[in-house]
Amino acid sequence: MFGTDMDNDVALGLFEEGATLVLLGVPEGIELGLDYKTWTLGPRFRGVKMIPPGLHFLHYCSANTESARVEICPKRGLFLSLKPREVIIAHWNKSDDDLDFSQNAEEVERVRDNLKELDTYLGPYPYDTLRKWVSLTDRLSQELASALQPLSGRVSFSDMVPELQLTHTKDREEHNLPRNDQECQSMKEGLDRLPRMKQREGTELRFSHIPKQVYPPGATPAQITKYSMDLSYNLNCVLESRYRHQPLNLLGELQFAFVCFLIGNVYEAFEHWKTLLSLLCRSEEAIKEKKDLYLGLISVLYHQLGEIPPDFFVDIVSQCNFLTSTLQDFFQFVRSPGVDNTLRKKAVKFQAHLTKKFRWDFDADLEDCAPVVVVLPDGVTVD
Template sequence: MANSNSVDMDPDVALRLFKEGATLVLLGVPQGTELGIDCKSWQVGPRFKGVKMIPPGLHFLHYSSVNSPSCGGEIGPKTGLFLTLKPKDIMLANWDPKEEDLDFSASQNEEEVSRIRATLQDLDPHLGPYPYEVMRKWVSLTDRLSEELANNLQPLSGRICAFSDVIPELQLRHTKDRAEQPRNDTACQSMKEGLNRLPRMKQREGTELRFSVIPEKKYPAGATPAEITQCSLDLSYALETVLEKNHELQPLNLLGELQFAFVCFLIGNVYEGFEHWKSLLTLLCRSEEAMRKRKELYLGLIAVLYHQLGEIPPDFFVDIVSQSNFLTSTLQDFFQFSSGAGIDGTLRKRAEKFKAHLTKKFRWDFDADLDDCAPVVVELPEGVTVD
């Protein structure tokens, strides 16, 4: 493993971590593959055979295959999976060159795992240490995400892929089926016509992320026009519907789902994760009635957002989010509701501190009328800071 500079630690501590920590033995991973765990990644070297000293708990293993230098050395799309490891665990995988993926079926072979365990000391020079310098960051990004929830959200295939695995909706296995499709041997008269000629695609079954479905209609059936208007201004009905259908017994799991979506986007490069993160954030921040009823959910939301927004460079929002002014307008609603009547005092104070923190960090003014193009920048006098 190249460029794996780990934090200096006491030799006795390192020995204890080697004995008590989990080990991922990853055999046959091609040299040059980009591979990482949690918030750190490396380029695999010729001697690499896995990662050692992994703290017990939930982790995200991710990797991207790389073409040989003769083929340009291009990096493929990222693949990732969530793993839960116990103390002294050994998880064994072999690289499948045909699928360009890790095959973990060997972990089910007790004899093979026992053999690896007996020779673990010999493997030690080929194992890269877990990057403890990013452990605090990883824990802060996933403290609400349990093993059960991660397993329920990731695809049935067990792989989270940056590019969706899609297949045609119509398989067209027979000549007759293909003959009935529009011909493509004439020039298209418009972009719409060209798009209509393309085969309709769908995601391969079992590869879909299993996020909570957010209802398109944000109001109950049979709602009056006044009720529809109210449910459009305050999304509490839609939020309660999502909680009831997906997290009825543990409403705070919605924060774990928010973290899962964020990790999929931030580390796994899955754009769908970003879109779902935005949808959940909109639902939470624009639910005034729920904010009065669910103090713990919203105290947790502030903590989750504090760590998430700390991991993204400020210019990210300028380049992407603020094109539609999503984050600033959404948080403006949140701060407005959190200062309203009937809000718990602790939640109100926590929201005020969070608002001041974001104003200082990003120089956004959440009290001003936001325009449609960019965040409002607060021009602070020289030497003045916001605590």
């Protein structure tokens, strides 16, 4: 299951210096993964050994095998920062279908003293995927991952609950909503009867807030136009509110969102990744002023786009897709006067790489994909 072709001396060194994750009572048949690898567990599984120190993403989803067909539950995951020779123990909680991490120091020491006896039940860390994992998280620290993880401690598919508990007809009447026993007269009325949902408190990913208003208060019409085309003001607001002293941590947030989507299967994280990417790529003045941020962005995107399965782009990517239009703006801005020459050269190479790998044409005219602008009689425009 955890096969490796590692040299014996190297394996011994990793066994001595690597961290160990002991997972007790995990049912057979569960899908469990560490970082970039996933396995279906057998009856002898007790954990993972030889884990390199650093940040890791443990993810798992239980399966209901009692029914006629196997039902896979939504995936859960959490980021862990492991130290050399550290031993972490977790027990499977059957009622919650989740892992409970032990805080018992005596239990940890007892397991540490018996690691050699437990060795045959531990699978080695998949070192063949370590390089990929590091390339996806080199900007993400444990402190940042902890700050972005939900308060529940688990990254998972959105856990939604009704905003209002309207269980009785009287409750619905008090909120001026139609009764459930009345026949719907229209689709709108039917939709109105559905409960409005919100994410369960404590399960939300704690991403940076990106203001919907992209221009400063009191902006003139000319300034509104300017800041709507160049999102640098909006980007600076995000950096100032959360990453004033460490602006490059925004790249760590971009990596966090990508991992939560690619490995954790959280669509909300994909939407945030797209929003962050659009914000960064469409900030013309920031591209001139923040060379290090954008040199880092190119490196982050190079590895991220290299790990997305090719068939992922079949429906999402076309000539009028989000990625090509967003990156086209970036490649156009990076050629502007005042942009650092090193950044410009790296961007040109990155564009050539994407064109060759995905056959994306960044020089095509995308006017046909632009939003339609409607001018109303009073001069107000609506996209």
